[in-house]
Amino acid sequence: MAQKLNFFPTPYPDECFYSIFCRYYVRSGISSPMAATKLFFGCDRSLLVSTVYFPRKLERLDYWVNPDSGITGRQLICEHTAYPYHSISYVNDIYQQMEEAIQDGIPENGIENLIRRMVGKCKYVSAGQYLRYCPECAKEDIKKYGETYWHRLPQLPGVKICPKHGCSVKNSSAPFEGMRVRIYPASYILRQMEDRTGCQKLQYK
Numbered sequence: 001m002a003q004k005l006n007f008f009p010t011p012y013p014d015e016c017f018y019s020i021f022c023r024y025y026v027r028s029g030i031s032s033p034m035a036a037t038k039l040f041f042g043c044d045r046s047l048l049v050s051t052v053y054f055p056r057k058l059e060r061l062d063y064w065v066n067p068d069s070g071i072t073g074r075q076l077i078c079e080h081t082a083y084p085y086h087s088i089s090y091v092n093d094i095y096q097q098m099e100e101a102i103q104d105g106i107p108e109n110g111i112e113n114l115i116r117r118m119v120g121k122c123k124y125v126s127a128g129q130y131l132r133y134c135p136e137c138a139k140e141d142i143k144k145y146g147e148t149y150w151h152r153l154p155q156l157p158g159v160k161i162c163p164k165h166g167c168s169v170k171n172s173s174a175p176f177e178g179m180r181v182r183i184y185p186a187s188y189i190l191r192q193m194e195d196r197t198g199c200q201k202l203q204y205k
């Protein structure tokens with residue numbers, strides 16, 4: 001792929017893959033979610049939900065970034081997707097092939113078939129699910145980076161409190177169901193919720 005994407009947002013700590021794309025969308029100035037998805041992923045928006053958890057279309061890495069950017073497939077898989085949390089539950093050959101891609105780099109023909117199998121086994125995207133966040137993390141992001149982003153940890157099933165702040169993880173107003181039509185950058189969604197989102201400690205009874 002000779003042509004390059006005009007820029008790729010530098011991933012923030014524990015940012016989920018979907019969020020990196022959201023920040024690309026905002027900064028690209030492209031108004032059509034459909035056009036932005038096509039340019040970035042080379043396909044339609046039906047895959048966007050899965051990018052909350054999975055590294056989709058990694059064969060486009062050379063199109064997204066220059067090799068000297070230091071951004072690698074290994075980094076995207078290990079630091080920006082749910083793979084490390086769920087690798088143990090994958091059947092052996094999925095695990096083995098993914099570990100090879102992490103160790104040896106993304107093969108030229110990509111790992112999209114493998115990712116599709118992983119998505120197929122994914123049981124944790126359910127109806128009525130929203131992107132989630134910790135209010136204190138969002139505040140800290142804004143102070144530190146001037147914007148917030150979707151963190152990976154609150155999206156994982158069973159995570160109810162932020163381990164860093166002890167706050168209850170909250171649902172945002174961004175539903176998974178809407179991702180086929182809209183793109184939900186955290187900086188927009190969480191700004192709207194700003195006034196209503198203090199830290200609430202989880203009460204154990």
Ligand SMILES: [Zn+2]
Nearest residue numbers: 134137162165
């Ligand atoms: Zn937090």
